[in-house]
Amino acid sequence: MKIELNENKIFFNNGQSVQEIHPFWLRERVDGDQYLDKGTQQRLFDPSTMNGEIDIKKAEIKNGFLEVNFNDGVNSKIDIGKLETEFSNKDTVIKLIPKKKWDSALQNVKNFEFKEGFNESKEMYDLLVSFYEYGFVIIKNVPTENNYIVKFANSIGSVRRTNFGEHFNVKSKTNPNDLAYTTLNLSPHTDNPYRNPVPCIQLLHCIENEVSGGYSTLVDGYTVTENLKKEDPEAYKILTEIKVRFKFIDKSVVLEDWSELIRLDNEKNFKQVRFSPRLDYVPMLEKNKLDRYYKARKKLSDLYNSEKNIIEFKLAPKDLIMMDNYRILHGRTKYDPKEGNRFLQGCYIDFDSTEGKLRHLKRKFKI
Numbered sequence: 001m002k003i004e005l006n007e008n009k010i011f012f013n014n015g016q017s018v019q020e021i022h023p024f025w026l027r028e029r030v031d032g033d034q035y036l037d038k039g040t041q042q043r044l045f046d047p048s049t050m051n052g053e054i055d056i057k058k059a060e061i062k063n064g065f066l067e068v069n070f071n072d073g074v075n076s077k078i079d080i081g082k083l084e085t086e087f088s089n090k091d092t093v094i095k096l097i098p099k100k101k102w103d104s105a106l107q108n109v110k111n112f113e114f115k116e117g118f119n120e121s122k123e124m125y126d127l128l129v130s131f132y133e134y135g136f137v138i139i140k141n142v143p144t145e146n147n148y149i150v151k152f153a154n155s156i157g158s159v160r161r162t163n164f165g166e167h168f169n170v171k172s173k174t175n176p177n178d179l180a181y182t183t184l185n186l187s188p189h190t191d192n193p194y195r196n197p198v199p200c201i202q203l204l205h206c207i208e209n210e211v212s213g214g215y216s217t218l219v220d221g222y223t224v225t226e227n228l229k230k231e232d233p234e235a236y237k238i239l240t241e242i243k244v245r246f247k248f249i250d251k252s253v254v255l256e257d258w259s260e261l262i263r264l265d266n267e268k269n270f271k272q273v274r275f276s277p278r279l280d281y282v283p284m285l286e287k288n289k290l291d292r293y294y295k296a297r298k299k300l301s302d303l304y305n306s307e308k309n310i311i312e313f314k315l316a317p318k319d320l321i322m323m324d325n326y327r328i329l330h331g332r333t334k335y336d337p338k339e340g341n342r343f344l345q346g347c348y349i350d351f352d353s354t355e356g357k358l359r360h361l362k363r364k365f366k367i
């Protein structure tokens with residue numbers, strides 16, 4: 001990438017094409033104490049109120065800076081390196097971390113060890129990169145006293161409070177309002193598909209686990225749906241098109257949201273899976289279409305529940321697992337409460353927490 005001048009016009013050359021930079025685009029980026037707050041990098045002027053007829057009277061390139069005199073009397077030195085980072089139009093931090101597909105053969109994923117000052121450490125940066133690669137990460141030795149999970153979540157970003165509270169306790173109870181609070185096997189699912197927006201990341205912290213069952217299970221929804229796309233494009237297509245209703249009811253709230261089981265972004269790439277087959281209701285559609293939908297959902301369910309795709313492991317006290325609720329399905333094998341206690345605490349955070357922390361640590365450690 002190169003900035004070039006030709007008379008009072010400024011161009012950028014990416015090696016393949018040359019494009020003129022709009023003078024107003026540069027005017028919005030003027031630097032200097034009068035125009036930009038150094039700490040926040042927020043403008044001290046409002047370009048949306050300005051007349052768009054901005055021209056460049058004079059431009060020069062000197063020592064990595066573009067020196068521009070605009071026709072409204074403003075002169076500025078703009079860092080060319082900084083300008084060039086804006087030409088890609090893409091998120092250059094999070095989206096550039098490649099997702100690693102995994103199935104039951106997954107091995108050697110690094111666990112992290114909690115210690116004092118962990119949230120500001122280079123280890124935390126590595127942890128977040130690993131989280132974006134695999135969709136989950138396990139942290140050992142996280143203190144368990146006084147609902148420490150909330151403190152841990154808030155050290156990355158901010159807890160996403162829901163009607164279950166700031167955090168929730170996963171223990172078997174009498175009269176549960178969710179199957180999570182029983183001792184039954186829980187097949188792979190994503191959490192809270194009925195919320196708008198769905199909580200992005202779930203944290204689960206093991207406080208006690210004295211039973212012989214109660215294994216945690218995980219499935220990579222990204223791997224499964226990408227494989228389905230190749231193996232059965234028709235099934236994949238219908239699951240990316242039909243929106244179904246997810247609903248949660250208890251005595252104080254009625255939550256409802258609609259979504260495809262496989263949600264794609266504007267470029268038709270993976271964005272989110274929701275799967276919670278005790279809560280999903282497909283609308284009344286043409287019989288043929290529903291035939292295809294039910295077959296496709298059965299296929300997806302078989303894949304999510306296949307031994308080929310599930311990893312199973314036992315959480316020990318002080319282990320904390322953080323998982324991407326838009327990508328990873330989680331579950332649990334059944335257990336016998338007569339054998340002892342099994343007690344987990346959970347809470348949610350959203351992607352702004354992990355993204356904000358990751359960008360901050362990247363800046364801090366100049367990575």
Ligand SMILES: [Fe+2]
Nearest residue numbers: 180190191330
């Ligand atoms: Fe769950």
